[in-house]
Amino acid sequence: MISNQPAPLRRTSLAAVAACMILVASIHGCSPRSGARGTPQPEGPPNVVIYLIDALRYDRLGINGFSAGPISPRIDALADQSVVFDQAYSCAPWTVPSVTSLLTSTYPCEHQVFVNGQKLDPSLRTIAERMKAAGYTTIARFSNPLLNAVPGLERGYDVYEYSGGDIVTEIARFLEDAPTGRPYYLYLHTIEPHDPVVTPDEWLPDGGRVDAETRTEMGELKRRYSGLTRADFDAKRPLGTIDNTEEQQKALTRFSELRHAIDFLYSASVRRADEGVGRMVDMLKARGAWDRTLFILLADHGEELGDHGGWFHEHSVYEELIHVPLIVHFPRGEFAGRRVDETVTLADILPTVQDCARGSNWSGRGRSLVKLLADGSPPAARGPIVTTMRVNRKKYYRPYKETRGDINLVIRDRTWKGIWNLEPGTFELYDLRRDPGEHFDVSARNEGVVGSMRRSAAAWLNRCRQSAVNAGDATDVVLNDEMIEALRAMGYIQ
Ligand SMILES: [Zn+2]
Numbered sequence: 001m002i003s004n005q006p007a008p009l010r011r012t013s014l015a016a017v018a019a020c021m022i023l024v025a026s027i028h029g030c031s032p033r034s035g036a037r038g039t040p041q042p043e044g045p046p047n048v049v050i051y052l053i054d055a056l057r058y059d060r061l062g063i064n065g066f067s068a069g070p071i072s073p074r075i076d077a078l079a080d081q082s083v084v085f086d087q088a089y090s091c092a093p094w095t096v097p098s099v100t101s102l103l104t105s106t107y108p109c110e111h112q113v114f115v116n117g118q119k120l121d122p123s124l125r126t127i128a129e130r131m132k133a134a135g136y137t138t139i140a141r142f143s144n145p146l147l148n149a150v151p152g153l154e155r156g157y158d159v160y161e162y163s164g165g166d167i168v169t170e171i172a173r174f175l176e177d178a179p180t181g182r183p184y185y186l187y188l189h190t191i192e193p194h195d196p197v198v199t200p201d202e203w204l205p206d207g208g209r210v211d212a213e214t215r216t217e218m219g220e221l222k223r224r225y226s227g228l229t230r231a232d233f234d235a236k237r238p239l240g241t242i243d244n245t246e247e248q249q250k251a252l253t254r255f256s257e258l259r260h261a262i263d264f265l266y267s268a269s270v271r272r273a274d275e276g277v278g279r280m281v282d283m284l285k286a287r288g289a290w291d292r293t294l295f296i297l298l299a300d301h302g303e304e305l306g307d308h309g310g311w312f313h314e315h316s317v318y319e320e321l322i323h324v325p326l327i328v329h330f331p332r333g334e335f336a337g338r339r340v341d342e343t344v345t346l347a348d349i350l351p352t353v354q355d356c357a358r359g360s361n362w363s364g365r366g367r368s369l370v371k372l373l374a375d376g377s378p379p380a381a382r383g384p385i386v387t388t389m390r391v392n393r394k395k396y397y398r399p400y401k402e403t404r405g406d407i408n409l410v411i412r413d414r415t416w417k418g419i420w421n422l423e424p425g426t427f428e429l430y431d432l433r434r435d436p437g438e439h440f441d442v443s444a445r446n447e448g449v450v451g452s453m454r455r456s457a458a459a460w461l462n463r464c465r466q467s468a469v470n471a472g473d474a475t476d477v478v479l480n481d482e483m484i485e486a487l488r489a490m491g492y493i494q
Pocket residue numbers: 054055094095096194300301
């Protein structure tokens with residue numbers, strides 16, 4: 001029987017486990033070569049698998065407290081054999097900038113890829129390029145076509161292909177044909193639960209169903225709403241030239257009326273994604289590869305389901321959009337069963353892969369999670385961390401423009417979360433321990449905290465700006481004068 005209870009993981013302080021981790025990490029840096037536990041180990045560097053579930057919310061997993069149905073049994077079981085990072089953040093709230101950050105360990109202000117069609121600067125080396133140089137077979141299989149929308153992300157892959165089918169089955173076939181004796185790096189990017197409306201009935205929990213008429217309405221409504229938000233962008237006009245806010249509000253109202261059906265289908269789609277993860281793990285185990293594989297499960301961003309009045313993604317940096325699942329199975333199950341409360345970001349993945357697979361030091365933006373696990377200093381001693389940057393060049397909705405603007409920076413410090421809205425110049429502050437839903441902005445009565453976090457964020461932004469690469473091909477991007485000035489003032493453009 002499948003349980004929907006949170007997995008019985010041990011919540012262990014970093015300090016308590018630091019001593020043994022320092023030993024383990026210093027011996028083999030996450031590589032299975034040394035046999036640190038005294039058992040014979042296979043030779044050579046580990047395989048690396050990044051398994052990305054598009055738009056998976058952190059709070060939709062059983063291990064994270066979701067209790068409205070057993071929709072993630074395989075991910076929960078994986079977590080039990082792995083390390084769970086409970087405070088993991090995507091670097092951006094939607095696919096294109098987030099995946100670019102993930103695969104290059106840079107933030108949007110550095111890689112400058114804000115919209116479809118922009119090219120990855122040649123100076124930014126991707127995980128695949130690094131792994132290829134290290135002798136790995138490199139394969140990417142993805143169900144989100146946006147992965148083809150950033151020229152340059154395909155660099156370093158032996159195979160880089162969009163798939164409209166079952167990725168796990170396809171990747172198994174690739175591995176059958178892959179050269180033996182060489183480790184492999186796989187990037188799998190699944191589309192569920194990005195578009196829950198298309199989830200087949202067979203995945204709906206408890207025999208429930210959503211009638212065809214409602215599905216059709218939801219699909220059409222989402223397409224229409226998406227078009228409304230991008231009306232100016234698609235027509236290559238400055239954002240705000242056409243103000244269709246009232247039409248968007250009608251769509252948002254209708255989404256709210258359909259909330260239960262959308263939520264139900266989203267859960268069903270998570271269940272489908274969970275099954276894929278399970279088959280992938282089973283396949284690696286059946287091939288005898290599991291113990292020598294670094295397996296990283298994550299999401300590129302979450303999904304808003306009306307939490308703050310909005311729907312889907314891109315439009316904000318609240319938790320439902322940027323707090324993502326991150327579950328890491330290290331080779332031989334090192335560190336398994338631990339949950340880490342320290343704030344980390346998807347920019348930390350490349351350094352972790354580099355550390356585990358190649359044993360090399362990292363001097364870029366992110367931090368190796370292995371090094372983090374091995375460091376005994378408490379999280380509070382590490383100071384504030386900028387996790388996420390939203391730069392909107394695509395969508396216009398007057399209330400968001402007025403309150404959030406188009407550039408937002410997120411900074412975390414212990415239980416505090418700050419959101420710096422650069423254009424209106426406002427700073428929101430939430431205490432996530434007391435207010436995990438971010439409903440009560442407490443900035444007005446915590447001016448000292450706001451001042452400190454703002455200074456840290458400004459210093460970070462200045463450093464980030466200095467390391468910005470060429471923006472690449474931005475021919476599809478149209479900016480209004482206000483945005484050009486704001487971006488120029490911040491150093492994003494010349
Ligand atoms: Zn996505």
